[in-house]
Amino acid sequence: MTKDRLYLFDTTLRDGAQTNGLDFSVEDKILIAGILDDLGIDYVEGGYPGANPTDDAFFKEKRTKKATFTAFGMTKRAGRSVENDPGVQALINAASDAICFVAKSWDYHVDVALGCTNEENLEGIAESVKATNAAGKVAMVDCEHFFDGYKANRAYALDCVKTAYEAGARWVILCDTNGGTLPHEITQIVEDVLTLVPGTHIGIHAHNDTEQAVANSLAAVRAGVRQIQGTLNGIGERCGNANLITLIPTLKLKEEFADQFEIGVPDEKLVELTSISRGFDELLNKAPDRHSPYVGASAFATKAGIHASAILKDPQTYEHVDPALVGNHRKVLVSNQAGMSNLIDELKRMGIVVEKSDPRLVDLLSIVKEREAHGYAYEGASASLELLARRHLGSVPEYFKIESFRVMVERRHNANGDLVTLSEAVVKIWLDGEKLMSVAEATGPVNALDLALRKDLGRLQGKIDDLELVDYKVRILNGGTDAITRVLIESRDGAGHRWFTVGVSENIVDASFQALLDSITFKLLKYS
Ligand SMILES: CC(=O)SCCNC(=O)CCNC(=O)[C@H](O)C(C)(C)COP(=O)(O)OP(=O)(O)OC[C@H]1O[C@@H](n2cnc3c(N)ncnc32)[C@H](O)[C@@H]1OP(=O)(O)O
Ligand SMILES: CC(=O)C(=O)O
16 A cells, blocks of 8 residues: 655754744754754754844755755735845745745734734735745745634635645645644644645644644644644744654554655664654753653653563563664663562663572562662662662672761852852772872862762772763752752763762762762773
8 A cells, every 4th residue: 555645844943943941053953954854854944044143044055965944934024025025035045945934824913913904914925935936945834823713713714724825835834823722623623624725735833732732743644634843852932842753653653654654754763763852952951851752761661560570571561662663772660669570670681690589689679668768769860779789789899988078068258258158078088998088169068079079089080080970959858957858960971871879868968979979889880
């Protein structure tokens, strides 16, 4: 059976750039466009030429090899020709293959936001599309607020779609701009649109304000549209856009879609999705969402003992797809919800081979559960768990011994008379029979402690020079000033290894010290 072609349009660099708190540089945009192009995305929307210097610079050259490089902008303004509209001219002159115009399709917006007549808006759509085609570019029209517009004035919303299509737009995209439309409404409205314009020319652009952007996109595809717009990791204005990282595996792995459609992303690229998604977060300086469908660190992580036992018999018992297909992997966590199956699997993953009948395993599991009851959280701190397990099984050397540490926090006026807070830490260790003492200063006490601890490890110093703390999280486990504090630290080294450690204490500095110490010990044990 021949499959229908379904086109993917990425707007990470345009709608994604409208994410609160996010700014792309030209270099970021070049890198991301390259990733999308390589992945097999059909249309890469790079931004809005004429809107800012970054986008102007980005559109000086074509930035994709295979994908249709697309510029975004407004339709012609009322009362002027396309030739005299600087916005449209900036789009025509940009080094893009296509232009995606945003056009009002809700008469209320035409009146309030544009302040022109409905007819002038239709003329703006038609003339903008014709000018694009005349310039030899592919024309597309994003019908802004299409679903809300349809509910308010069906005839006018449909007129906008028809006008764009009849003027020669390759694609007319139905936008759920405010993101409040539900899947059953998408189905009904798209079906109505497709009585006028073929689905091979219609696309969907769904926002995620009710967390249904992916569901709405799939509902539109079921109803007949053949282009989906979305972004990497679902970034975008307000709550974001449809997440292409979720849509791509759904379209390729779920029978309903895989049997009917072909997309530009080849099978061999599917396996890169996890690293693309996490690498993209890295670029945004954001911790990847552990709970992201398909690609999150927890997407195939199993905590419950009963699940783990079944998964180890056959993974399909608790997995909707094989994690390896999207470059992710299965994780059987050890925690207070774990059984012996979780523990044995986790030890295997760590390279620790123990007989199932080894009585030390029963002890180890109860130590883990007891420590979890005191506040430790090993499911998010696998390096600390590995150290605990290896210590219990007798295979962690004592690289050095802590004699003591001390941290002082002082608030005082400096030489300029400004009030400053300074922390000083002193750490004393024993190494090869010699006592080493390090002192460090920083603004915060944990920072000072970390600096002092890593300042002089004698002959071991060279082995930890590339250790870096990436993330530090504190959680107070019960209220009040005598609460228990849990500190989770993420570390990495120059070779790209990452590991997570945990410390728990009534004292935040002590909890931090435990997690820091585990981090250094783990680095010495595994990566030096
Ligand atoms: C639904 C979406 O996500 S649409 C994408 C929105 N993205 C952005 O706006 C990001 C980039 N935008 C910008 O940098 C600026 O808004 C610019 C450069 C495009 C325009 O800036 P300015 O000329 O200062 O206009 P401003 O932003 O204040 O207002 C938008 C203008 O566009 C007009 N307009 C809005 N949509 C359209 C449209 N589809 N067709 C024609 N004109 C439009 C508005 O009526 C308003 O005109 P007015 O200034 O005469 O009232
Ligand atoms: C065009 C667009 O981003 C929207 O309507 O949401």
